[in-house]
Amino acid sequence: MSVDYTNGELQTVVAARSLAGKRSCFIGVGRPSTAALLARMVHNPRLVLVYESGTIGAKPHRVPLSIGDGELAQSADLVVSVPEMFNYWIGPGRVQVAFLGAAQIDPHANLNSTVIGDYAHPRTRLPGAGGAPEIATGCAEVVVIAPHSKRTFVQRLDFKTTRGERTTLVITDLGVLEPRDGVLTLTTVHPGVSVDEVRENTGFELAVSESLKVSEPPSTEELNALRELVSR
Amino acid sequence: MSVDYTNGELQTVVAARSLAGKRSCFIGVGRPSTAALLARMVHNPRLVLVYESGTIGAKPHRVPLSIGDGELAQSADLVVSVPEMFNYWIGPGRVQVAFLGAAQIDPHANLNSTVIGDYAHPRTRLPGAGGAPEIATGCAEVVVIAPHSKRTFVQRLDFKTTRGERTTLVITDLGVLEPRDGVLTLTTVHPGVSVDEVRENTGFELAVSESLKVSEPPSTEELNALRELVSR
Amino acid sequence: MAQIVSLSEAVEATVQDGASVALEGFTHLIPFAAGHEVLRQGRRELELIRMTPDILYDQMIGVGAARKLVFSYGGNPGVGSLHRFRDAVEHGWPRPIEVEEHSHAGMANRYVAGASRLPFMVMRGYQGTDLATRTNVRTVICPFTGEQLAAVPALNPEVAIVHAQEADRDGNVQLWGIPGVQKEAVLAAQRSVVTVERIVDQLELRPGGVVIPGWVIDYVAPAPGGSLPSYALGITERDNDFYREWDRISRDREHFQAWMSEQGLLG
């Protein structure tokens, strides 16, 4: 059975699948939040969602607009202060997986969310580090969710905000990259996406796995759940 | 009007009077607790009582046996963890006065609550430091409440548990000592107590103030309140 | 002991031109009313401190009230950029702004050090990033293991302003829901103001309630709805539409100024 879907939807679905069997996930707003909620609906109802606002075990019904939405606090198993979140929970590695985004990512999965251009005279001032640097070194596995473009995938970051050593997956709207000997390597393309298309949208020389896979398209269950979730 | 009282009662009453006009007081169990509760009854109903168990603004009706009695938590304005108590409240000096006890006190108001005899082979193993060292350097004013004896007032401590720099008063069952140029000096005797009697019960050479005062005996109100409190 | 006064009195008594001011509230209980009062009183040259600048600081920066911003995440959560913040950093409009930025963990620990009246706090972080070379962080060696760790300096703002659900008549404050770093900010600051939704006869401790006793607060000021378009859990709702709308209002300088002028916030 074939179902119509967008590559953005598939990106969310692939991110949600990556949480099957995981115990806990640290998430920000936007697509990561949607993916994690989808994972709880379809793959992993016991997944513990952690937001840096201090809500641990949040069970939001709707995708929150901000990480501080009231529903997160009201549905959480516990709510802690920001210092406790970073010192007792993130730093010691109690949260297994982190979903992060970024404006730039380099071949070693280092991330920039600080500035485009020169730091002192930036062309674009981005929001800054937030929780990312310590989340990326505290959690055992980091999954980056980013749009696939030459602007995002760059040879050299304008600013290294966050270290990439723990990154296990980079999930884009074109495919999935994984580190191989420390270098991000295309291991999966989404259905209908060619390696050339990925290469054209990558700002560094793209390493491609010899055993390149094609993503499973969203199942009817996944797609229905995702659309129902987003419509709430 | 003359009222019969013990010197122990007067010691408690004098300690309670020292809390008139103070904002907050850190207290342990025993006589310090009794004195602080008495102060709230007679001199200073708004005095904030802080116990190292984490109860801030406790308003116990009875003198607690332990610093962890349920009534302290139930009557407190807030209850905090032990790390928070020491890091956010004691260390920064938010509590104005501390009542401390000790097994030994030297002429500089340093305290020993660790061992009598040699540390490695003590004659008497005492309970140890507890909160005293950081309380004594965190609070602005330290009041020591101790029985007046040669065993307690010694020239040289067997172990220096707690520093004496912030001590403003030492209240005993014979009188009151205050630091003068860093040396504890008898400034007040209780009614009927001679300087010689104090000297005989002090294990170091006793400095005596030139303007030695005599404590005001307990008023009827103080004594009635104290006895009513203790009988609860 | 906290004095209960009007919001304008509280701000007048604490915030002078040039002051370092932390208006805290991590995505919840953001003290909008107090920040707006600072603008109405025309305060300038401020050092604004806040983990998550959000719309309130976009407004304060946009009218040129800030000389410096100390922060860790300057975005409109879930929406996008803070356009006035970007304009100040990228183009110096309406005036150049100095930035000192940290990670959330760094800022949180700076407040912890401040609240503890310790000169610094130890953490793992900064190493191997460009942040380490661009901000106020140093290293310290563990005297037990030899590990090199990050040291972040204490943050002790001259003024901290936070918003809470309620206070009693002695100025004891209770807030609940996401507690953020508000307690730390109040305890770290030299002077503090807490605005509250309501004054009650007696605080009744809530699940998740954080109590700050009145004797460590300088001023308590009633400000019902004072955290809107942010929210006070259980009392007001976050105005998500306004957060989206702000993107449109703030994108253009003139549109922004017209809107601020309408609100009486140009100072």
Added chain:
Amino acid sequence: MAQIVSLSEAVEATVQDGASVALEGFTHLIPFAAGHEVLRQGRRELELIRMTPDILYDQMIGVGAARKLVFSYGGNPGVGSLHRFRDAVEHGWPRPIEVEEHSHAGMANRYVAGASRLPFMVMRGYQGTDLATRTNVRTVICPFTGEQLAAVPALNPEVAIVHAQEADRDGNVQLWGIPGVQKEAVLAAQRSVVTVERIVDQLELRPGGVVIPGWVIDYVAPAPGGSLPSYALGITERDNDFYREWDRISRDREHFQAWMSEQGLLG
């Protein structure tokens, strides 16, 4: 994820001879039932860790179960000495015991470092006292101000055991009243056991409630009344008479042994 098991299973699975074990509970929620189970299982050569040893550790030391004691205050609160602790230190009976002592602030910060998985924590203390020369504390220089501060090493017990009022069927725990260092102890330990007064279908968050999620706990074991003669606020009352009575029971070696034998605690 916490397994809900019997107390004997929980202790058997976690406490081996020679283990470092922290049974925490600051004057409240002291895990007596769990400590007694450790004795019933005959464990020996333990490194016992606890801020306030109290009667429970007096019993464990008195039967010779401990090789070492790490602590900050070893008294019978409000009553006087812990006679078995004193006998062990003063006379090596029934066996010599190694002591490592700290101040409360030091122990609390050691747990904070342990829970944070940092190698040490910074504080003001120890300097100018004899404790500094007798225990495991070092100094660190603030890289910003040059101030010399105390550094205390992280405490990461092999096992932490605490008592709480309730857990749900997933092992999520809630305790309320004086929270002590229990959360820190559980988060600092390599393995953890929480004994509870009751298992409930759903935790209902209380004022002052501290929740520890089941996924950071190894075992939850029902132990109604398990903190007596200490207490569980709202459920059991502190048996102050027994605290006074213990002074009489423990003063004499034979009397103590007879009492422990009667209770089946000689191991």
